[in-house]
Amino acid sequence: MEFARDQWYVAAHGVEVGRDLLARTVLGEPLVLYRTGAGEAVALADRCVHRRFPLSQSRLDGDTVVCGYHGFTYDPTGACVFVPGQQRIPRTARVAAYPVVEQDSLVWVWIGDRERADPATIPRAPWLADPRYAVVRGMAPLDARYGLLVDNLMDLSHETYLHGGYIGTPEVADTPITTEVDEDRGVVHVSRHMDDAECPPFYARSTGIQGRITRWQDIEYHPPCLYLLHSRIAPQGVYPPAEGEDSAAFHAEIVYAITPSTAHSTYDFWAVARDFAVDDESVSAYLHQSNHTVVMQDVAALNVLERVIAAEPERYQELSINIDTGGLAARRLLARLVGSGTVGAPR
Amino acid sequence: MSPGADAPGGGRVYRVHWVPGTDTLRGICHCGAQRLAEEPVALWQWLLDHPRGHHLPTVPAADPTGRQAVPA
Numbered sequence A: 001m002e003f004a005r006d007q008w009y010v011a012a013h014g015v016e017v018g019r020d021l022l023a024r025t026v027l028g029e030p031l032v033l034y035r036t037g038a039g040e041a042v043a044l045a046d047r048c049v050h051r052r053f054p055l056s057q058s059r060l061d062g063d064t065v066v067c068g069y070h071g072f073t074y075d076p077t078g079a080c081v082f083v084p085g086q087q088r089i090p091r092t093a094r095v096a097a098y099p100v101v102e103q104d105s106l107v108w109v110w111i112g113d114r115e116r117a118d119p120a121t122i123p124r125a126p127w128l129a130d131p132r133y134a135v136v137r138g139m140a141p142l143d144a145r146y147g148l149l150v151d152n153l154m155d156l157s158h159e160t161y162l163h164g165g166y167i168g169t170p171e172v173a174d175t176p177i178t179t180e181v182d183e184d185r186g187v188v189h190v191s192r193h194m195d196d197a198e199c200p201p202f203y204a205r206s207t208g209i210q211g212r213i214t215r216w217q218d219i220e221y222h223p224p225c226l227y228l229l230h231s232r233i234a235p236q237g238v239y240p241p242a243e244g245e246d247s248a249a250f251h252a253e254i255v256y257a258i259t260p261s262t263a264h265s266t267y268d269f270w271a272v273a274r275d276f277a278v279d280d281e282s283v284s285a286y287l288h289q290s291n292h293t294v295v296m297q298d299v300a301a302l303n304v305l306e307r308v309i310a311a312e313p314e315r316y317q318e319l320s321i322n323i324d325t326g327g328l329a330a331r332r333l334l335a336r337l338v339g340s341g342t343v344g345a346p347r
Numbered sequence B: 001m002s003p004g005a006d007a008p009g010g011g012r013v014y015r016v017h018w019v020p021g022t023d024t025l026r027g028i029c030h031c032g033a034q035r036l037a038e039e040p041v042a043l044w045q046w047l048l049d050h051p052r053g054h055h056l057p058t059v060p061a062a063d064p065t066g067r068q069a070v071p072a
Ligand code: FES
Pocket: A048, A049, A050, A051, A052, A053, A067, A068, A069, A070, A071, A072
């Protein structure tokens, strides 16, 4: 499956990047991430120019990375500032430094032609850095191509079958969806509004609602990387007021970043931001544990699916039905991005 | 959400409504043309082919905006 280059991708949650060297491979490009003393996130190519030793297996000295093999030392721009035993530093001694933007608690890197990197085009997930929300988060490495995770997230009817007892109830698979594609902004929306639904444990235990609910799922997919699920949970029959705050409902903003690592592996970054029980640690612990479990149910299923698909001829036969309307739209926008990027690696 | 209307910001928007209580999908092009279908692959093909093919025999759907389902 091909990659969409010339795009921003989440390489890490901000909290993962610190004074230790972090290795991530994004679109097949090995990166090392760290934070300078001043707090700036840095992403460099994770291969020493000398003999290709991974810089992530090395050490930080102040804001520089000292290669763990023979000591070539790189500053945050990727320039080599020291080589062992001699004064002259070869002009070509540098590693690529990737454009980095830390926004909404996520560390985005630009993969592609750096001339085309425009931070203004990074889609937003403001709840993740909003003090009015409590956030739990994680990352699961997936041994499957990223397209399988896109398919998975665009069709939440699978909640009923794969996540029953956690977030799935019969109404999810039973309720018709509305799909919209904003062709110019390149965004897919999928909405499923359940007027009268069973409350799954994920929301019953976290909100304290007893009885049936009105449950809305509004997906916004900003290909290639960012997926937002606006989840509105309210006691059955409670709808947003015509004006003013929707304060009778509980809102969870569920964010996924789908970052291709290699052709057959993907980083599944996830976060759940909520506007209720924000100070209740036990709710945070419960939602963290539950969403982790749900993500791992997807990971297990997609890892199996990857092995099956990888063993089949390229154009395996599929059958799409109504629930796949949004997934098909997402695939097309992704294919468009794959087709429009620059070709080859930036070096 | 009015059929055939453009998004805020003026984007071209394609919409597919799953008609409640049925297995039918209603596709609405940004030009206002509509079509019913029983599965999404052919429906997307028809939508994305705008405006070509809008004149092909379709299940004519009443357009709430009063516009005709004809090529733009
Ligand atoms: S491989 Fe890095 S200094 Fe030799």
